[in-house]
Amino acid sequence: GAVVSQHPSRVICKSGTSVKIECRSLDFQATTMFWYRQFPKKSLMLMATSNEGSKATYEQGVEKDKFLINHASLTLSTLTVTSAHPEDSSFYICSAPVAGGFSTGELFFGEGSRLTVL
Amino acid sequence: LAKTTQPISMDSYEGQEVNITCSHNNIATNDYITWYQQFPSQGPRFIIQGYKTKVTNEVASLFIPADRKSSTLSLPRVSLSDTAVYYCLVGGYSGGGADGLTFGKGTHLIIQP
Numbered sequence: 001g002a003v004v005s006q007h008p009s010r011v012i013c014k015s016g017t018s019v020k021i022e023c024r025s026l027d028f029q030a031t032t033m034f035w036y037r038q039f040p041k042k043s044l045m046l047m048a049t050s051n052e053g054s055k056a057t058y059e060q061g062v063e064k065d066k067f068l069i070n071h072a073s074l075t076l077s078t079l080t081v082t083s084a085h086p087e088d089s090s091f092y093i094c095s096a097p098v099a100g101g102f103s104t105g106e107l108f109f110g111e112g113s114r115l116t117v118l
Numbered sequence: 119l120a121k122t123t124q125p126i127s128m129d130s131y132e133g134q135e136v137n138i139t140c141s142h143n144n145i146a147t148n149d150y151i152t153w154y155q156q157f158p159s160q161g162p163r164f165i166i167q168g169y170k171t172k173v174t175n176e177v178a179s180l181f182i183p184a185d186r187k188s189s190t191l192s193l194p195r196v197s198l199s200d201t202a203v204y205y206c207l208v209g210g211y212s213g214g215g216a217d218g219l220t221f222g223k224g225t226h227l228i229i230q231p
Contacts, residue, residue, distance in 0.1 A: 114159065
């Protein structure tokens with residue numbers, strides 16, 4: 001089946017630095033991808049919808065200048081956490097809808113990226 | 119806000135059938151019901167999807183009553199490796215936004231020997 005891959009799987013950075021997480025659709029094109037974050041023992045929280053060739057749509061309460069999303073191609077979306085702080089430490093997960101799954105909620109998820117900000 | 123309600127946790131034993139029910143009283147006509155499984159430190163994995171009645175695949179069955187206000191994921195003969203968090207997701211992405219991609223709290227299923 002189709003695969004969504006994230007990189008890096010783990011990243012540790014110092015407070016104040018920026019971190020980029022990549023999300024790739026490996027064998028299909030994804031004009032739309034979704035970014036979630038997940039705190040320990042909590043559910044996934046949708047952060048934003050990444051749209052190829054246009055601006056991302058952010059969910060209420062998510063700072064767009066803090067979490068920069070770029071979807072420059074049909075197979076790659078990136079999430080950059082700018083000026084990271086310890087409270088940004090979390091598990092970030094991207095997903096892309098399967099063919100026809102855009103409106104039904106059938107998604108492929110990446111493996112997730114664990115960000116730890118010291 | 120999530121449109122679904124599930125039990126926070128469930129326990130069962132190896133070899134048993136496990137049924138997890140999700141309530142979605144405000145399901146819309148166009149909404150599908152999708153179940154995901156998530157292991158610690160991994161992204162969720164698709165299990166099954168349905169619209170009405172019953173759907174079965176190689177790993178699970180999904181029962182949806184006529185009024186579609188709830189759905190039940192049935193896992194036959196569970197094993198220890200089925201210990202995970204299970205989420206039901208109702209809807210999808212529509213022109214109005216991504217409300218249908220909001221996950222509820224999920225059910226933490228613990229399988230014991």
